Amino acid sequence: MNSSDRIAVQRYAAAYNALSATNEDASRRAESLRLAAQALAGVQTYMSSPRISTEKKKQTVKAALAALPEAASFVEVLLDAKRYALLDAVVRRVEELLDERLGILRAEVVSARTLNETQQRQTEEALSARYGGEVKAIFKTDPALLGGLQIWCRGELIDGSLQGRLAKLQAELAQ
The missing domain is CATH 3.40.30 (Glutaredoxin)
Structure with a gap:
């Protein structure tokens, strides 16, 4: 991962973490994002393909993550920014930020x-x-x-x- 990607991971994870006012909410959101990444792991090739439009990818995300609307919205942000490939790294960083938050x-x-x-x-x-x-x-x-x-x-x-x-x-x- 290059330095630009590392900086982006830090920023996206910090932004996602900042959405949570309480530790309980942060834990719930981190778990939701982890589950979303797991659910999308099976369509990694599809989601990374430049031949598939962003709109079709968003439809896939909405369908796969219907039970996780907050995480789905965040993944859509990554898609719009052409940063979907960073999802797993963002999940790891969000979990690290949660650990820091919880001591x-x-x-x-x-x-x-x-x-x-x-x-x-x-x-x-x-x-x-x-x-x-x-x-x-x-x-x-x-x-x-x-x-x-x-x-x-x-x-x-x-x-x-x-x-x-x-x-x-x-x-x-x-x-």
């Missing part, structure tokens, strides 16, 4: 094996204490880690994996 931090936790619910909860609690806010984590597995965790939160990597420790030891020994 939620996102983290990605990678472990060698699947963590049980208690371990997941304890990890989120430890991260919440460290960062001073509610942390919601996405948990993934990577057997190559051998053991321990790798955590990405707020642009920071906390590498407590056995693989990371071995790499650090190897680097120290090589000096």
